[in-house]
Amino acid sequence: MIPRILIVNDRSGPRSKSLASWLRKRGAIVRSVPLAAIGFDTQAPAGLAIPAFGGALPHAVLVRSIEGGSFEAVTRRLGVLHAFAKLGVPVWNSAQAIERCVDKSMTTFLLKNAGLPTPKTFAVEGLAAAQMVAERELPNGPLVLKPLFGAQGRGIKLIRELSDLPASEEVGDVFYLQHYVPRPGPPFRDFRVFVCGGESVAMMSRRGGDWITNVNRGATPEPFAGSDEAELTDLAVAATAAVGADFAGVDVMRAADGQLTVLEVNSMPAWSGLQSVVSVDIADAIAAALLKFLADCAEHMATPRPYRFAAPANS
Structure with a gap:
């Protein structure tokens, strides 16, 4: 079997091109499309209109980037990834994993639930609730305010006193606060x-x-x-x-x-x-890791199925 790999990529930069090149060097057929270009279509054989591989399902989907947009657009795009998984197509990373990591509050919940060290964290709605958290926690040291959805250090602010908290509209009425960890x-x-x-x-x-x-x-x-x-x-x-x-x-x-x-x-x-x-x-x-995963799947079943590495049990 020659693996068909669909790279979901809204921003095709040097690293994404390198990824496609290495997959081809290792024997895969590769196509890159924006997630927005894949549609739900009940007339299509699998229920998805995929502008690649002649409409056939890929053997795996590799998610490099998802362009921002309205709540409705992002929900639909993540729905496409959920649909691929439902059809038995492995998605690296899955819609669920992406949703968990995009939402910092869920990330910290899962880290804590797994018994892993992470800063003390609070995520609340409304300025009044944030002020209550800050009033209780600031005597123990500064807090770090982060956008719930954000990356690359943008929008991070150090909170030393109640007046440092921004207005609700500046943070979408959601306050994600962590203890500042001295170093x-x-x-x-x-x-x-x-x-x-x-x-x-x-x-x-x-x-x-x-x-x-x-x-x-x-x-x-x-x-x-x-x-x-x-x-x-x-x-x-x-x-x-x-x-x-x-x-x-x-x-x-x-x-x-x-x-x-x-x-x-x-x-x-x-x-x-x-x-x-x-x-x-x-x-x-x-x-290499993705193609090895597909090869391992092929040894055990005709159609690869998604899997996830199990988190260690709490000690």
């Missing part, structure tokens, strides 16, 4: 671990003068150097499993007290900064 700095450091197929593929440290250490905010990616690689790997793999993702970029920091803490799990991670400081080709690692 050495400046310079400040944290780690990005790229997990794929249940294994750590690559990791780096990020160094910046600001406590928000995203590369797009000026932090510098650096090769990982340290004796805690195994500890970081175990934590990142467990965090990826906790949200049900097949691949993810996991952000981890070491607090001033030495405790490793998971900050975020990204189900549609970028890896330009990471790729610049590691020798492994991350796109090839993803391609």
Whole structure:
């Protein structure tokens, strides 16, 4: 069987092109389409109108990006991914995993539920509820306000007193608040671990003068150097499993007290900064893991079925 891989991609950049190239080098037929271009069609054989492979179902779908839009548009696009899974087509990452990671409150709920270290977190609606949380928690230290839906460090604000809380309309009336975790700095450091197929593929440290250490905010990616690689790997793999993702970029920091803490799990991670400081080709690692998964499935059943890595039991 020559695998047909559909890459869902609304922004075709160098990394996405590299991913498609590696899949082809490894023998797959690859097509890239925006998720918005795939329609529900009850007249189509599988109920989906797919502008690739002559309308045939792919053997797997790989999600690189989903363009923003109205609530209705995003819901429909995620519905397409759910439909692929219902049809038995593996989706990396699944709609459920993407939904879990996009919603930071669900991510932290799942991390905590899996017994993994993550900052104390509160997500409430309305300024009055946020003020109640802040009034109770600020005596223990500053809080970090993050957009519930957001990435790359945008919209993050340090809350030191009640007056620092923004108006409800600035945050969609949802306040996602975490305890600020002290750490050495400046310079400040944290780690990005790229997990794929249940294994750590690559990791780096990020160094910046600001406590928000995203590369797009000026932090510098650096090769990982340290004796805690195994500890970081175990934590990142467990965090990826906790949200049900097949691949993810996991952000981890070491607090001033030495405790490793998971900050975020990204189900549609970028890896330009990471790729610049590691020798492994991350796109090839993803391609290899996906095709191995399909080959393993083919040994056990005629039609591949989705699977997820099980999160470790709570200790």
